[in-house]
Amino acid sequence: MSSRPRMGSDARKVLGWVLMGLAVVWGAGCKKDAPAASAPVDAGGEAAATVDAGVPDAGALAKVSKPLRFSNVGLKHVQDGGVTVTYTLTNPGTAQGRGRTCLMLLDERGLAIDSRLIGFITVKGGWEDTFEDATSVDDLRWNQARSLMLFTTASAVSCSESPPAPTSEPFRMLPTGTPAPANLPLPDPPPDSTPADIEVSGLQLRQGGTPPDPTLTYTVKNVSDRRASGTGCLRAYAREGSYALEEVDVGEFDLAPAASSTQTVPVAFHKARHWEEATVLRFFVDPYGCEMSGGAGNPGLPVDLPAKADSEEAHHDAE
Numbered sequence: 563m564s565s566r567p568r569m570g571s572d573a574r575k576v577l578g579w580v581l582m583g584l585a586v587v588w589g590a591g592c593k594k595d596a597p598a599a600s601a602p603v604d605a606g607g608e609a610a611a612t613v614d615a616g617v618p619d620a621g622a623l624a625k626v627s628k629p630l631r632f633s634n635v636g637l638k639h640v641q642d643g644g645v646t647v648t649y650t651l652t653n654p655g656t657a658q659g660r661g662r663t664c665l666m667l668l669d670e671r672g673l674a675i676d677s678r679l680i681g682f683i684t685v686k687g688g689w690e691d692t693f694e695d696a697t698s699v700d701d702l703r704w705n706q707a708r709s710l711m712l713f714t715t716a717s718a719v720s721c722s723e724s725p726p727a728p729t730s731e732p733f734r735m736l737p738t739g740t741p742a743p744a745n746l747p748l749p750d751p752p753p754d755s756t757p758a759d760i761e762v763s764g765l766q767l768r769q770g771g772t773p774p775d776p777t778l779t780y781t782v783k784n785v786s787d788r789r790a791s792g793t794g795c796l797r798a799y800a801r802e803g804s805y806a807l808e809e810v811d812v813g814e815f816d817l818a819p820a821a822s823s824t825q826t827v828p829v830a831f832h833k834a835r836h837w838e839e840a841t842v843l844r845f846f847v848d849p850y851g852c853e854m855s856g857g858a859g860n861p862g863l864p865v866d867l868p869a870k871a872d873s874e875e876a877h878h879d880a881e
Contacts, residue, residue, distance in 0.1 A: 793851030
């Protein structure tokens with residue numbers, strides 16, 4: 563029967579030293595890293611002050627910009643105005659990036675036509691994620707767009723902030739989805755228009771057809787040095803100075819400086835009898851249409867009423 567080999571004296575000495583070392587570590591406990599002075603902020607923000615373990619306070623770090631980056635951008639536009647954007651966002655920083663994704667439409671002069679929120683994003687530090695957002699753009703604006711721009715902002719910052727405050731590298735593309743040159747300046751979002759930016763001419767109300775709903779024709783021209791947009795509003799009054807019987811939005815426009823547009827828009831009052839009761843019509847333009855138009859600074863323009871079918875003038879014309 564074979565005997566079991568015995569451990570040599572040298573091996574026993576080594577084992578003893580190992581056991582002593584483990585006892586020292588267990589007795590002292592596990593050492594934790596020194597806590598940071600404050601948690602890091604979101605990507606694209608300002609770095610926080612940190613303290614390294616065993617090293618004196620290093621003080622607040624300088625502002626470090628680590629903008630998010632777009633890639634794999636896809637664009638789909640359909641006839642009813644729907645726009646779908648797919649994209650990947652990469653966060654090169656160590657802090658989580660949160661905020662909004664904005665889509666800006668630009669005209670041939672690089673002026674912003676529209677700037678809108680299309681979605682919300684969250685990307686962990688050092689990670690990337692893919693998103694799909696959808697919005698709707700009316701044909702009037704889409705047909706004037708010569709390029710598009712994607713960018714992100716902080717959660718509390720609007721897409722229409724002026725000047726823009728992006729937390730990403732802006733990504734530019736053509737309306738076809740093809741990437742555009744990236745080294746272009748970041749434009750300001752479109753400013754709020756005022757009635758003084760728009761000159762109105764050629765107001766004419768016609769009535770005819772079956773049913774005899776009238777149509778309003780007018781021309782608007784942007785007389786400012788910036789883009790101007792708005793909506794027409796037609797109001798009907800029983801008499802001058804009274805409250806409006808009816809008000810309806812009639813057409814919208816979005817124009818580059820010095821550009822003009824002629825529109826012919828059907829007018830449908832909510833109550834047909836108001837056509838018979840109205841003696842005064844006035845036309846207004848405002849960024850928000852009938853909702854905000856009127857007041858001392860925007861008295862509107864008079865519109866001639868079409869002859870009423872049962873009026874003496876109409877009977878005279880018939881004879």
